[in-house]
Amino acid sequence: MSPELLALFWSSFLETLLMVGVAGAVGALIGIPLGIALHVTDAHGMLPHPWLNRVLGIVVNAVRSTPFIILLVAVIPFTRLLAGSSIGTTAAIVPLTIAAAPFIARLVETALREVDRGLVEAAQAMGATHAQIVRKVLLPEALPGIIAALTVTLVSLVGYSAMAGAIGGGGLGDLGIRYGYQRFLPEVMLLVVLILIGFVQLVQSLGDRLVRRLSHR
Amino acid sequence: MIRIEHLSQHYRDTQGGEVHAVRDVSLHIPAGQIFGIIGRSGAGKSTLVRSLNLLHRPTSGTVNIAGRELTTLTPDELRQARREIGMIFQHFNLLTSRNVFDNIALPLELIGLSRDEIRRRVDPLIELVGLTDQRLRYPAQLSGGQKQRVGIARALASQPKVLLSDEATSALDPETTRAILDLLRKINRELGLTIVLITHQMQVVKQICDRVAVMDAGRIIEEGSVIDVFRAPQHAVTRALLGDVIAHELPASVLARLRSQAVRGRVLRLSFIGEDVDRPLLSEAVKRFGLDFSILHGQLDEIQGQPFGSLTLLSQSDAQTLAAAQAFFSSHGVRSEEFDVLRIESDDAEGVLSLAVPVLVSAEGERHVA
Numbered sequence: 001m002s003p004e005l006l007a008l009f010w011s012s013f014l015e016t017l018l019m020v021g022v023a024g025a026v027g028a029l030i031g032i033p034l035g036i037a038l039h040v041t042d043a044h045g046m047l048p049h050p051w052l053n054r055v056l057g058i059v060v061n062a063v064r065s066t067p068f069i070i071l072l073v074a075v076i077p078f079t080r081l082l083a084g085s086s087i088g089t090t091a092a093i094v095p096l097t098i099a100a101a102p103f104i105a106r107l108v109e110t111a112l113r114e115v116d117r118g119l120v121e122a123a124q125a126m127g128a129t130h131a132q133i134v135r136k137v138l139l140p141e142a143l144p145g146i147i148a149a150l151t152v153t154l155v156s157l158v159g160y161s162a163m164a165g166a167i168g169g170g171g172l173g174d175l176g177i178r179y180g181y182q183r184f185l186p187e188v189m190l191l192v193v194l195i196l197i198g199f200v201q202l203v204q205s206l207g208d209r210l211v212r213r214l215s216h217r
Numbered sequence: 218m219i220r221i222e223h224l225s226q227h228y229r230d231t232q233g234g235e236v237h238a239v240r241d242v243s244l245h246i247p248a249g250q251i252f253g254i255i256g257r258s259g260a261g262k263s264t265l266v267r268s269l270n271l272l273h274r275p276t277s278g279t280v281n282i283a284g285r286e287l288t289t290l291t292p293d294e295l296r297q298a299r300r301e302i303g304m305i306f307q308h309f310n311l312l313t314s315r316n317v318f319d320n321i322a323l324p325l326e327l328i329g330l331s332r333d334e335i336r337r338r339v340d341p342l343i344e345l346v347g348l349t350d351q352r353l354r355y356p357a358q359l360s361g362g363q364k365q366r367v368g369i370a371r372a373l374a375s376q377p378k379v380l381l382s383d384e385a386t387s388a389l390d391p392e393t394t395r396a397i398l399d400l401l402r403k404i405n406r407e408l409g410l411t412i413v414l415i416t417h418q419m420q421v422v423k424q425i426c427d428r429v430a431v432m433d434a435g436r437i438i439e440e441g442s443v444i445d446v447f448r449a450p451q452h453a454v455t456r457a458l459l460g461d462v463i464a465h466e467l468p469a470s471v472l473a474r475l476r477s478q479a480v481r482g483r484v485l486r487l488s489f490i491g492e493d494v495d496r497p498l499l500s501e502a503v504k505r506f507g508l509d510f511s512i513l514h515g516q517l518d519e520i521q522g523q524p525f526g527s528l529t530l531l532s533q534s535d536a537q538t539l540a541a542a543q544a545f546f547s548s549h550g551v552r553s554e555e556f557d558v559l560r561i562e563s564d565d566a567e568g569v570l571s572l573a574v575p576v577l578v579s580a581e582g583e584r585h586v587a
Contacts, residue, residue: 122310125270126324126375127299136323140314216355217313 005188008175013195015089016171019164020157022093027100027157028150034060034101035108036134046120046130060102068160071095072167092169096160104153111145112138144215151207155200162196172196218248218411219269219379224278226264238264239275240435246428248378251405251412253422253443255458256432262415265432266381269413270302271295283378300328303372303410307384309364311356317343317367318352324375342370346400362393369400373408380404382414386421394418398425419462423447423520431455444520448490462518471514471529483539484513488527489551490520498549502542509534 038056041049066074072095079094080086115138123137139146162173172192180189226239238261246252256262267273269280271287280287285298311320321342325335343352346366356364365385372380382401386394402425405412414426422429422443430440433454439446450456475484502508510532517526532539543553 116308116310118306118308118310119312121272122304122306123323123327125272125299125302125304125381126327127296128327129296132327136326137312141312143314214314216316216357 001187005179008179009172009191009195012170012172012175015169016158016161016173016199018089019092019096019161019169019171020154023096023100023157023161024150024154026093026097027104027153030097030101031104031153032108032146034105035112036138038105038109039112039138040130040134046133060105063098063102064106068095068099069163069166071099072163076167087168089164089170092161092164092167092171095167096157096164099160100153100157103156104149107149107152108142108146111142111149114145115141144211144217147207147211147214151204151211154203154207158196158200158203218250218283219244219246219252219413220279220281221245221269222279222281224265224268224275224280226261226268226273227276237435239268242278242432242435242437244430244437244440246411246413248411249405249409250427251401251414251425253414253416253426253429254432255416255419255422255429257417257454257458260432261435262417262432263383266383266413266415269379269381270299270304300324300375301377302379302381303375303377304381304383305365305368305372305385307387309356309361309368309388311364311367311371313356316353316355317348317359320356320367321370321374324371328375338374339370342373345373345404346370360393361389362396365389365393365397366400369397369404373404373410378411380410380412382412382416384415384417387416387418391420394421395424401425417458419458423462423518425521427521431458444490444523444525447520447525448488468514475513475531482531482533483536483555485510485530485532485539485543485553485555486527487530487546487551487553490525491523491550496549498546498551502545505545506538506541507534508532508538508542 034056038053038060040046041053041056043050043053045053063071072092075095075098076086079091082094083091085091119137119141120133123133128136161169161171162176164171165174165177172195176189176192179185180187180192222243224239224242225237227235227237230236240261242265244252254262254265264273268275269282271280275288278288282298283301287295287298290298312323315323318339321339322335325338330338343349346369348363348366348370351359351363356367359367368385380401385401386397389397398421401412401414404410405425414421416422426443428441429443429446430437431446431452431454432438433452438452439450439455446455447459447462450459499508510530512528513531514529515527517524519525534542539555543555546553
């Protein structure tokens, strides 16, 4: 394999890392509060608000049911507004984040639902405010579940990022398509797949280890 | 300390039906008491105790704790008031993500105390509940009894005036239950804390409560000092609940023997409470009146450190001797009652039971089997 190709592998890997990392982080920043909102406004939640809960639920479901390749092109105007361009790695981060946030929100909501209602009741009996209950009870208790959710999200984002090539986002997936498929270099394709497998393995096992360390159940 | 007036709590269940969990309950609980509320499951006890700190807001009625009318408070004032009302739970409700120390520290963190101040308050509490060696363990590493000790320490952290206990020992084995109740007793005495205790176990009431209210179908059907309620339960539900701790009827095996053997003699049931038990009344009766007997069935127990029990005798003595002995017993505070064995023999099984039941109840003339 030529040094040029190896350099291409390296830069593609960094692009994947950048896209997955930033989209995951920003997605979490939006998705976790959204998940909390979904949880507390539920009919059985701390601050039942059926109307708001319904609207949030519909938005989250709408984004999650749109195929990513369609989302990618559908949000181009918004991407251009935010990233200044609709092509390139930075531009690909915008749709990836938009896809990640509702995904994280649902998983966080599920993790929060796993927290024993009795704990919330105990905190209320202590005179805790709603914000204190979220900060001191719900989030710490659901933390292992939230970490597991973020791990799943990162792994999914690796898959999504392969489609970012469609808007010139680059990354390993794009490399595999352009060199492996379009230029008939099966060894490139194979190596891309192997690297992705290794990367996903690494993310998953780091996530699992963190969950085990945080969980005291 | 706690005064609730005409408290009712209705809510809609999942099918949309109206549930009357608590119906027009009024209670007054003086400071420093351990007050038990007992009832079968579904009687409304849990709802009632949760309306004492307004975890459930009552549909109507008032809740006054330490001179403060809770139902009229703003949300902020209510949070403030709740800090003076500790609560412990059947399933402990400890945070799995926090160790023993941090669980107990939680209410203090909520108030915003400094780390130093928290340590100064939590350490003595850990000692009080006997968990010094477990302070850095997580709840998953603790036994049920230890978890409840953490729950108690946590409830005490904000230095409350009242402690609510919602079936706090129901998930524990008898030995651990006893230890936890002893701890609650100690806290009640040492800190002068008023404790309201919800339970379905008469054993719990018997061991630590001063007064007890019996709840059934959302109402308080009986209330009084524990000794009075044990001695003379007024309501069938109460007697059924008491059945766990004191038999108000002779065991079937004893009855069967009495009937099948056609024993000649008289059956006498004695019931007693307090220090009179210390006097050798039976042997005195034997010496003074020549009373002659064998023991059919007996039960000795303790309510708040007072001996309490009953003894059923089969005596071959004549009516005169028996009458003299009975007078002697009653002059020493021991209640006695005689059953006609011949009637027991001739009666059907149901009749036998109804004869044997009202021994402890007879003063009020109640003759209903629970």
